[in-house]
Amino acid sequence: MYKILEKKDLNNEVVFMKIDAPAVAKKCEPGQFIILRVNETGERIPLTIEDYDRKEGWVSIIFQKVGKTTHLLGTLNKEDYIQDFVGPLGIASHTDNMERVCVIGGGLGCAIAFPQAKKLFRKGAHVDIIAGFRNESLVILEEEMKINSTNYYLMTDDGSAGEKGLVTAKLKELIENGANYDTVIAVGPVIMMKFVSLLTKEYGIRTIVSMNPIMIDGTGMCGGCRLTVDGQTKFACVDGPDFDGHKVDFDSVLQRLSMYKEEENHKCNLFRGIE
Amino acid sequence: MAKINMTPVKTKMPEQDPNIRNSNFFEVTTGYTAQMAHDEAMRCLNCKNKPCVAGCPVNIDIPNFIHSITEGNIEEAYEIITRTNSLPAICGRVCPQESQCELPCVRGIKGEPVAIGRLERYVADYMLAKETFTTNVKKPTVKKNKKVAIVGSGPSGLAAASDLCDMGYDVTIFEALHKAGGVLVYGIPEFRLPKSIVEKEIERLKTKGVKIELNMVIGKTISIQELHDEEGYEAVFVGTGAGLPNFMNIPGENLNGVYSANEFLTRVNLMKAYDPSYDTPIYFGRHVAVVGGGNVAMDAARAAKRLGAEHVSIVYRRSEKEMPARIEEVHHAKEEGIEFHLLTNPTCILGEKGWVNGMECVKMELSEPGTDGRRRPAVLSGSEYILDVTSVIIAIGTSPNPLIKTTTSGLDTNKWGCIVADTETGQTSIPYIFAGGDVVTGAATVILAMGAGKKAAAAIDKYL
Numbered sequence: 001m002y003k004i005l006e007k008k009d010l011n012n013e014v015v016f017m018k019i020d021a022p023a024v025a026k027k028c029e030p031g032q033f034i035i036l037r038v039n040e041t042g043e044r045i046p047l048t049i050e051d052y053d054r055k056e057g058w059v060s061i062i063f064q065k066v067g068k069t070t071h072l073l074g075t076l077n078k079e080d081y082i083q084d085f086v087g088p089l090g091i092a093s094h095t096d097n098m099e100r101v102c103v104i105g106g107g108l109g110c111a112i113a114f115p116q117a118k119k120l121f122r123k124g125a126h127v128d129i130i131a132g133f134r135n136e137s138l139v140i141l142e143e144e145m146k147i148n149s150t151n152y153y154l155m156t157d158d159g160s161a162g163e164k165g166l167v168t169a170k171l172k173e174l175i176e177n178g179a180n181y182d183t184v185i186a187v188g189p190v191i192m193m194k195f196v197s198l199l200t201k202e203y204g205i206r207t208i209v210s211m212n213p214i215m216i217d218g219t220g221m222c223g224g225c226r227l228t229v230d231g232q233t234k235f236a237c238v239d240g241p242d243f244d245g246h247k248v249d250f251d252s253v254l255q256r257l258s259m260y261k262e263e264e265n266h267k268c269n270l271f272r273g274i275e
Numbered sequence: 276m277a278k279i280n281m282t283p284v285k286t287k288m289p290e291q292d293p294n295i296r297n298s299n300f301f302e303v304t305t306g307y308t309a310q311m312a313h314d315e316a317m318r319c320l321n322c323k324n325k326p327c328v329a330g331c332p333v334n335i336d337i338p339n340f341i342h343s344i345t346e347g348n349i350e351e352a353y354e355i356i357t358r359t360n361s362l363p364a365i366c367g368r369v370c371p372q373e374s375q376c377e378l379p380c381v382r383g384i385k386g387e388p389v390a391i392g393r394l395e396r397y398v399a400d401y402m403l404a405k406e407t408f409t410t411n412v413k414k415p416t417v418k419k420n421k422k423v424a425i426v427g428s429g430p431s432g433l434a435a436a437s438d439l440c441d442m443g444y445d446v447t448i449f450e451a452l453h454k455a456g457g458v459l460v461y462g463i464p465e466f467r468l469p470k471s472i473v474e475k476e477i478e479r480l481k482t483k484g485v486k487i488e489l490n491m492v493i494g495k496t497i498s499i500q501e502l503h504d505e506e507g508y509e510a511v512f513v514g515t516g517a518g519l520p521n522f523m524n525i526p527g528e529n530l531n532g533v534y535s536a537n538e539f540l541t542r543v544n545l546m547k548a549y550d551p552s553y554d555t556p557i558y559f560g561r562h563v564a565v566v567g568g569g570n571v572a573m574d575a576a577r578a579a580k581r582l583g584a585e586h587v588s589i590v591y592r593r594s595e596k597e598m599p600a601r602i603e604e605v606h607h608a609k610e611e612g613i614e615f616h617l618l619t620n621p622t623c624i625l626g627e628k629g630w631v632n633g634m635e636c637v638k639m640e641l642s643e644p645g646t647d648g649r650r651r652p653a654v655l656s657g658s659e660y661i662l663d664v665t666s667v668i669i670a671i672g673t674s675p676n677p678l679i680k681t682t683t684s685g686l687d688t689n690k691w692g693c694i695v696a697d698t699e700t701g702q703t704s705i706p707y708i709f710a711g712g713d714v715v716t717g718a719a720t721v722i723l724a725m726g727a728g729k730k731a732a733a734a735i736d737k738y739l
């Protein structure tokens with residue numbers, strides 16, 4: 001059992017939690033994820049590690065209440081316990097040879113992109129962050145991202161906060177204005193990552209996306225998280241979650257994410273519903 | 276002395292009617308009664324050279340325990356079995372006795388061999404049913420004050436842990452999943468091996484003193500080297516199995532509705548997708564095709580049938596004779612209405628809007644036996660046809676998970692990714708690391724894994 005040390009509602013849909021998990025905290029790096037099970041009858045769902053403190057032994061997660069499991073998790077409070085919490089899983093994000101980086105977070109993807117942005121910024125890289133949301137009420141991590149970036153650009157679909165428009169429009173503008181990025185890191189809805197990758201391909205900028213598909217064990221056992229990268233089948237849980245955005249077959253990923261869409265109570269995927 | 280029962284056939288095992296059991300997850304076979312067990316035990320000739328013992332991978336003193344049954348002394352029979360086999364309720368159910376202990380049985384020359392597996396199960400179940408089974412356990416009499424880590428709680432890990440604990444070592448099992456048992460809980464379905472049995476066996480181990488840490492992915496949460504250098508484990512046994520599913524690499528494999536058998540069975544067994552009070556979903560549709568001819572393929576097919584699929588077909592590229600599945604499993608599957616498409620090989624999975632809606636197959640014919648003695652299947656040209664299916668489960672085998680290999684420098688593996696270990700001791704290229712079971716041999720049986728775990732336990736004792 002894993003104790004919830006802190007809980008904060010970041011907005012109506014998105015929740016922040018700090019979990020007591022010393023073994024995970026001791027080893028985790030930005031880009032890795034955990035798998036949790038809320039209770040005995042629950043599903044196993046993957047969530048990316050948002051932050052951690054090795055000394056205090058906690059790991060934080062940010063999730064959106066989109067399906068049965070995340071709603072259930074959202075009902076828990078400080079001092080409550082989560083049944084299972086395992087990790088860190090996946091390969092940590094590479095941050096080598098990145099000097100001029102644009103980090104793009106779409107909705108909840110900001111929570112996943114944030115630790116990488118922070119790590120790069122603290123290493124001395126030029127880090128521009130473009131954060132996109134549907135509207136003002138869904139904006140998360142604005143202050144944290146501002147502090148940990150060279151420039152922070154907030155975009156909303158309806159213009160209720162920051163600029164009105166898509167993250168890809170802002171990215172194009174920055175590139176055209178001579179941002180000269182060596183790397184773009186995009187984390188968010190699959191459709192967003194797809195269009196960011198299509199754009200950066202035109203400019204030949206290395207692009208890393210973070211895939212978080214349906215999975216059970218997170219150790220390579222089920223193959224449920226498989227995706228096609230450069231024509232080959234890869235498992236997001238052990239080969240990823242980061243992949244070269246120019247090589248991912250996003251359309252088949254989008255299809256696989258719809259697998260359990262009909263089972264309304266079983267929306268277990270992190271990204272679903274935030275497009 | 277009582278007269279030997281000369282009936283040429285085994286005492287029949289009571290089982291659920293096929294048409295009832297194919298819609299529930301209760302155990303197929305219900306087990307011998309005391310009378311049946313006695314009758315069957317009386318078939319044993321108690322012969323001098325005991326070929327059955329040599330046929331058993333852990334050399335259970337078979338005639339001796341059967342003799343105890345004939346005397347009605349079931350506790351003694353259990354004591355005899357557990358001298359060399361710590362998980363008899365499991366082995367009695369899932370061991371391929373027909374190719375092991377029962378194969379050389381003298382009674383098998385003129386008729387059927389003694390039903391050794393069924394008797395083993397009877398004895399184990401008799402003890403398991405006692406309320407004190409998990410609490411009244413003989414604890415080790417000596418303490419060695421040395422820590423041994425076991426990676427993986429499947430058959431090899433449990434066997435190694437049990438023996439090392441008996442020897443007095445401080446044993447901790449590390450399990451990646453949220454439940455202990457490995458393939459016994461995520462792979463083998465409830466109707467073949469009730470999970471309550473696995474739980475009781477594991478409870479018993481815990482009472483004996485074995486510690487189990489769940490949600491620990493060795494190689495991720497902590498490495499083997501850290502267990503050794505920092506946590507004070509003087510030896511480590513790796514029994515992580517062969518958990519990585521193989522795919523066919525044919526077009527359409529990533530369509531919705533295509534599962535690895537591992538994923539399908541894990542959803543059903545570990546996550547209990549068949550039970551509406553559990554949250555994990557599963558999809559299969561009207562017609563499920565299971566590709567493969569092993570026990571895992573039979574398990575997946577029979578589970579799909581129980582979940583309510585109208586049609587379930589086994590698609591296998593060789594003929595029934597070459598099927599690696601146990602005869603009993605094939606027989607049960609047929610009884611339950613599983614359809615068999617033999618000498619058939621899928622070439623492409625077809626889809627519409629991202630979902631499976633068919634599978635293109637070709638017919639095969641068998642050539643002359645190759646160097647391995649198996650007849651190679653070859654495509655019959657012009658035989659393409661489309662099987663009308665809504666989901667496909669791929670059960671063509673598994674490989675060892677590379678997690679340990681990639682996170683333990685200096686650990687030798689072969690070209691299939693299996694850990695290289697001494698066949699007698701299980702010792703690997705790193706002296707304090709021992710390995711056994713599927714991670715060394717590739718996918719095999721529960722009892723072979725247990726045997727490897729036992730050998731490694733003895734070798735670890737010597738090493739320490």
